[in-house]
Amino acid sequence: MEGRRGSQNEGVRISQELSEGEKRGTTHRKTTVKKCLNNFGISCNEDEVPHIAILGAGGGLRAMIALQGTLGELQNHGLLDSVMYLCGVSGSTWCMSSLYKHWDWSDKLLSLEERMYEMLLSTWSLPKAMKMLEEAAKDENYSLTDFWAYTVVYGMLHELDKGSLSDQRAASENGKNPYPIYAAVDEKSFNKLSENSADTWFEFTPHEASFLGHRASVDIKYFGSEFEGGEVKRKKEEMNMSYLQGLWGSCIGSKEENIEFIKDMLSFYIIERFGSNSAGFSGNVERFSTPSTGDEERSIIDITRIVHKTNKCLLSWKWGSINNFLYKISGINSAELMEDKIISLIDAGVAINCAYPLILCPERKVKLILSFDYGPGDPFKTLKQAVEYCRQNSIPFPEVDENLLREENNPSDVYIFRGENAPTVMHFPLFNKVNVPGHVTDSRFKFSPVRFVYNKEDFSKLLQAAKLNVSNNKDKILQEIRHVMASSNRSNLYSL
Template identity: 45%
Template structure:
């Protein structure tokens, strides 16, 4: 808190140690667009001497990708120019390698009993989008020096998520460098033990901590509709299938292929792939791969199949087979439930299941107001940066609804004005009311920085994009994000609300 007070003093805002305002920055979801825009936003907040006054930085989906990139260096606020250049180089450079994908997927299949589509999404799709397979750990971001806002990464419980439960406290889940858990009903575990097996709060089996690459897949697992996501996964499987064909041919060069039942079955599976409709591919291949796995497993008992190139076929088969089953069941975010049979938690539906399913928080609210508005965080000023592709006010409207239904203080919003402005928003909106936190809401693309071309900007930077942007596209997006903070009028409005919060 002393660091925040000193930063306020630089802005000529003085307050006592007991009256330091609780200021939070919210970064919404929005895929790669959100990642880049949050980078630009944070750099400009630092340029304007505003970042040092922020107590919490809370992200959803694409914003978490930016956060997890920055927080690998605890001094990141002072290194933002260098980190920005590094991000541009990483995203535009294209260092993706299929061999790394296969190694990561194979290891996950072998090591993780709760393997789900999140593993595939993380190690294949998100790695390709971000050009980084980050195996660092969230717990390594822990710092007691207070040089940066405290990071909070959002998710929700997919098993309990329904249209009606989107505004429920119970579904929200948070990750920090120190702990992970459900703020309501108040069950947490050390981040290093997330994914380990517990029963009634007793550790039964310590599993490996999930790495950042996996968590990026979990936090950013809803970049599009389920149909678009399924198509992306199936398209990716076709790439794996072409590799599979080559491995099959190589594996059986030493054999009389016409006499090998295993090879004939592999050939049937290979040939049928392109004949199936997309809907039929998943279900039919689950059945075929079960037959194939049984046949190949029998043959694998022979000594020579424990050697290359047969072992390569077997490993790839296990990956493809696992993904096909998960596509059929649409299983995401499976992890061991650390609250399983925990008698101290009054939530039967949560404690009865030994597996939880965590998914992208954007499926509930695309900005994590529920996490930042926990009473113990004592936040009285929120800087909401909205990187959404649709209605730029949907997050704040959903937050108002959430707060109303859960008796959480929140300022009134004028929905009529927001509805009128949604296709051509201003660059800054302030919602304030006594005995409630003040919200400064800043849409990414607005009438000030887009100069009448908001739709063109939105179309150019779509949320679901399986390739990165060019270096120029990245720098253009960084520029408009920075303008939302550097605009003199907006900065003065922010400073005025900081002054009010410090009274």
């Protein structure tokens, strides 16, 4: 089924086709990929270039810093220009969203690496956080994602980004950079259907926001506006990047840890706003029900609203509340979703901490996946989950020998899986017996995903570990590109 409801770009698009913006971006990117492969002695025309994807796993600041190092080292060896797609989950999206503010980021990764460290070392402005949070609390769809974005995530990244995802269109269409895809999941579908259902998965690009399983999309500029029957009923301002960073990266630690983070930040906010005598304010907002006048009155009204709404969201554990663009629409196979006026989107790390479902969309024609695992615990968990997802959805995926994945606490630096009529997968555990010999467990603990502060030394060590996984395996990556090209040529020959 294919069609659009509404006028021009405002309506809902139901189609198997990629967005026009993604088509433009990937078409322009083919010129760059072809030139890159030619430089390595691989001859092909633009229609034959293999679609290679990088998957950056989640893992808080660890993932953000590690992906920066991974991309920088790929570029250092001339390999980044061979990549068609860059897809991230959670902390990896923080790195991506920072890079795509620059239309030519792939040409200046070293300077952006230095900028990342300076940003993490800088201080954050509480007044700025307060202003953003106070504005967010006025919205009827306020949720814990708003509070998380403007306090916890801002407190980690030290940067408020008021830009929008559509601002990244130039950087994603000009062919200089891989095309970006950001992952999320629909909480209701995840709880009901699990991570192995395509209906669970949601994606963001600079052009559209989409329900993967329903092949339903809306222009990113109108995502969050009120829709009914596929048409915009009330336009809202496009979501800013800081909010989206909070939405994509809200899975840090357990539910209990998240609750404590939010409570601590709320208390800190109140004390900074009203002084230490207001420490009991969060539990007793009624005593401010009769405010005074002027600025103080506005402040009390604002803080009362934030405390009331945040506490209410904590009780119901409400995250990522957004107007549903499929509300009262026909043509999708989910009567329940059509009836929901509000959807709840959360960090994809709660499902599969690496966005295989999005990159394996058949229209993207990905032949080689470079999966960089930055997550906690079992370094093969995302790989095992991808195998199960593909099995349940009849998606071609290479056979994975479980015997190769038994060294969970002392993995190698790369694992390669090939299959007939399936993409080749190269899986890179962040910490391994090659880049941190004898210190895998210690490194995982030291660079925990819930670590919120990095000094210069540890920032450099983490970058170096990620870079070694590329530099030590650059020849293997090139070998797999050659293998994928040879396989594609054989397939084309057989089809004649």
